[in-house]
Every structure is written in structure tokens, then in C-alpha cells.
Amino acid sequence: MSEDFSEPTVIRDNRRIDPETGQVRGEPAAQEPAPAQPTVGGPDDGADTYGADAELGAAQSLAAERLEELQRLNAEYVNYKKRVDRDRDVAKNAALAGVAEALLPVLDDIHLSREHGDLTGPFVAIADKLEATLTRFGLERYGQDGEPFDPAVHEALMHSHSDEYEVATCVKVLQPGYRFGERVLRPARVAVADPQG
Template sequence: MSDAEQPVIRDKRRLDPTTGELRTAEEVAAADAAATAAAERAAEAGALPGEEPDGGASETPDLASAGAASGATDADDPVAAAKAEAADLQDQLARAKADLYNLDQRFNQFVKRSRVEVQAEKLRGVESVVEALVPVLDDVDAARAHGGLEGPLAAVVEKLESTLTTRFEVERFGAVGEEFDPNVHEALMHAASDEVESETVTQVLQPGYRVGERVVRPARVAVTGPQ
């Protein structure tokens, strides 16, 4: 469009578009002159009033492209990748420590059970030996009671009994005057008397033997109870 065809811009508004106040005649003339001068400058630059001098809209950044570029930057960020890898390694380390702790606890429990089982097997072995020796010990006790245990044989028997007592916790029990206890006594005879107030052992027919707290054989006794 030629300069002659350019529209003429006039600003005859009596109200100021900015303040909303009534303009004077001088202010209307000044606004009109300013509008005309702006139109002439726009015509000389080849653009209509309100447009950019190059005739195009103002440039705006492509937000989608910028976001994509930002995402690509984050994905390629070596610091972020290193942090992610460190977090994964920390998780693996925590799991490995938990597995090691559980394994250590199971091993400790295994050791404890093994020690208990070994001790129990040892005790059962001693009990088995004592059970086999009980008849011999009965004969030794009977020989001692009748004065038939003398000389070198007596020394050997005492050594055997001492070894059973000190090394294997073998104990002989059962005595006249004890209160009858069915857990450690076996009554072979029973009588009644006014001289006793409770069930009392009045005769030991065969002594009892125990290993530690376990009774290998109860004491076989005669019991007298109140009338």
C-alpha cells in the first residue's frame, strides 16, 4: 500500500483512555497530532500501527521445545545419574547387611544348639555307663556293709567311686529317716506306726543313683507311715 493509500489516524476522543478524565481542546489536539505522527512513522517503516516493524508477530519461545530440551538435559545429567546409582548401591548394601545379620544369627543359634546337644549326649553316655555299673555298685555297697571290702580291693573301689563322683557327677542317695519322696524313692515295703508323723524311710534296701539332676535308679526303701 502506497503512502497515499495509508489510512489517516485521528484521535478526537474527549475522554482520556488512560485516566478517563475529560480532555481540554488543547489535549485533544495534542493527542490527535501524536496519533498522526505515529501513523506516519509506521507507514515509513512498512508496518501498520500496532505491528512490529518487521511486519511479523513478536517472537515467543517454543515452550514445548524448551521443555523437551530441559528433560533431555536432566536425563543426560551425570550428577543425577551418579546420585541414582549411589542410592541403588546403598540399597544393595543395606540388603547385604541384613542377609549377613540373619546368617550370623542363624549361625549363633546353631552353635548354641550344638553345645546343648553335645552336653546332652555326654550326659546320656554317662547315664548309660552308670546304669550298666549299678549292679556292680550294689555288690560293692553290700560287701562294704558286711565288712567284706578290705585291702587293695577297697582302694580300687574307692578310686572308682571317687572318679564317678568328681568327674561324672554320680551321686549315691537314700538314707534312713528321710521323708518318703516318690520322685527319688521306690517303696518296696510299707508299715504303720504311732512313732512317725509322716511317711518316713525306715530301711534302705538298695541305694539310689543319679547323674546331675536325673535319677538313674530310685532308692529302694521300706517306708513307715503314721497309724
């Protein structure tokens, strides 16, 4: 069976030393380089450079968008945390003020007993501890004889005129007032003297 080849077979021996003579062969003849194949999408392709610039611009735009969203979410979270902390403090203060307000009648009895000298024995220590504990949490008793009358924190139960005073003055505190922080739980009930004329 015979094979039919359309092209003859060519064998090239590129060894530097001739195997028959042992001599160094001369430089082989330079072969013609293969014709350059056109490349698509290479570095010299202007269309590809435009495409890369467009992709880079789109990526930068997307990154800027995501950064803006992240900053907005971060700001919302910080505001939420501040609001929750503030609401927690308000709720805590409201609860403490509610307890203190419920104990005002007990504090009035302790105050009256102390003024009349009826608070004696072990009850003195208990009363002192109760008042110290409520003071530590922010309860403050106020109202002194001789202080100027302030309708925001005083309630006038009696009224008179006197030449001794230049402004409306609390001449007698009938029942002390209590405040919790800035909140007035109960105004001080007082007798007020106005200047004459």
C-alpha cells in the first residue's frame, strides 16, 4: 500500500556540532519569520483602550456610590445609637423620678418628725439612709425661709404685705419642695410677703 503525500518531507538538523565530522557547524541560515497575525484586543487597539477606560470609569462610579451609601448608613447608625442612649437615660430618669414621687409622703412625715423632735432611736438612722439614697439618685429638697418667691418652683398658700421686703419673698416654708434633676416633682408650698404699696 502506497501513501501519497502532497508535500515532500523536510528534515532540518539544527545541531551545532556535526555528528559525522565532529566539527562545529557555522551559523544556520536565518529563517524567515512567520507573518505576523493580526491581534484583536491588544494593547495597541484603540477600541479596547476606550473600553478599558469606560470600565474603569464605571467601576470608580460604582465605588463612589457604595462609599456614599456606606457613609450614609454609618451616619444613620451613629444617630440611632445616640437616640437610643438618650431615650434610655430619659426612661431611667423617669422611672427614678416616679419612685421618688411615690415616696414624697414618707419624706414629708420624716421631715415633720425631725422638725418636731419626734424622730428618735433607730428610726433616725433609717430616715437618714433613705434620704441619702434618694439624694444620691438625684432627689433634692428645696425651700428656705427668706428666699425670693419664684412661681416656677414655689406655690403660694398664704399672702401678706410687709415693709421689710423689696421683692416678693417666701417668709415661711409650709411644706418643702422636691425636684429630681431639673424636673420639679412638687413645688415648695410657702407663705409669701409682698412689699408694701
